[in-house]
Amino acid sequence: MKLTLKIWRQADASAAGAMHTYELDGVSSDMSFLEMLDLLNEQLLTSGEEPVAFDSDCREGICGMCSLMINGQAHGPEVTTTCQLHMRSFTDGDTITIEPWRASSFPVLKDLVVDRTAFDRIIQNGGYISANTGSAPEANSVPAPRDKAMRSFNAATCIGCGACVAACPNGSASLFLGAKITHLGELPQGQPERYSRVASMVAQHDHEGFGGCTNIGECAAACPKEIPLDVISQLNRDLRTAIKQGF
């Protein structure tokens, strides 16, 4: 198929960017979205132009490295990551607008690549549990209620891609934060640090310049891992408890 691509081009973090239009022919519906961009880049290289920079790593939908706002939807029209989006979701003659995640806490580094280390710093401020090193503990020594374990595991599927921030008109990272708080706070191993964790991670979230949540739900609709809105409720409840406990 033949496509018209409108892509954000920006030379580096400090340069002013703009939308550029490219025509691309010979796209197969079996290609992934990123393979389609690879094809465009080959075309750009042969014509001596700078290829479009974009992030990707596993291309299996598990690492959270790929991003892209595609036709106004984070990760495009399907509930999946950009790397797992295929060109069969588009039709011949389509115009596709591709933009980087937009949030001041995710500054654009080049073209479609944004800096998501703000998420790493949030994780560094409490997104873990303390455990003794040494030999692995006996797996069944700490009982975990099934419903809590399931909820925790579901929240743990968050891959930290940042689509929730990109989709949020407030640039809030509440869904990501809520996923981590629920993931660690539901299990027995996460209890000792539960309330200092939420205090610390929320402080880092705010410090990074992410916005406040207005519960409109665009994040959950954009999340490739279908993290539900109730993790934000959990985040709010845990923070409320942290306030009561004097953090």
Add this chain to the structure above:
Amino acid sequence: MATTDLVKGVRTTRSTIALKLLMAASGIVFILFVLVHMYGNLKAFAGHDAYNEYAEHIRTIGTPILPRTGALWVLRVMLIVSLVAHVAAAVALWQRASKARPVRYEVKRNLSSSLSSRTMRWGGITLLLFIIWHLINFTIGKVNVSGGATNDPYNLLVDSFDTWWLTVIYLIAMLALGLHLHHGTFSALQTLGLTNTLTSRTRARVLGWTVAIVIAGGFSLVPLFTLFGVIDK
């Protein structure tokens, strides 16, 4: 094994979520108030004397232990404090959000957000303007747009809503209130951390619809029935 607290000196009470908790708490004060206020207004259907007696009764609640209008002033102070907190938090979060997402997308689709959730801020400003006018109209200024007397609450009400354009202004304000409450009720429950399951979230949404329809609909009855002449002098 003892673990250490992760941070020292973090002020949870200064966080974005704390601001939201303030909005939710003050919002719930408003919801309870407008619910009672709406119910009270329906006294207009009982006619001149019953309505004016009700208006007088509000001023004498708690007497003789409290002075006349004492209880009313307690309520007023609570509402003013809530309003200042609610608006201050709204402005702070609005500014924060504009800084957090300064660049607009070329193309952006809204997938799941409701109209009401996207109009909270401008709708809130509409409500603020309306509240100011409403107080000038019936409480502080007592403005009778048709030039009649202002010392009789029932007659002031009938004169006001016999004026079609004033009724339209009130109905628009009730639309804004309904929208604000539709999302606000759900949002407040979510902010308070009371919607941790799909079922409770669905219930919170249903409650949002109910509160919005009952309050905005209930308030709209008196202006409409006055305009159509059912409530008259």
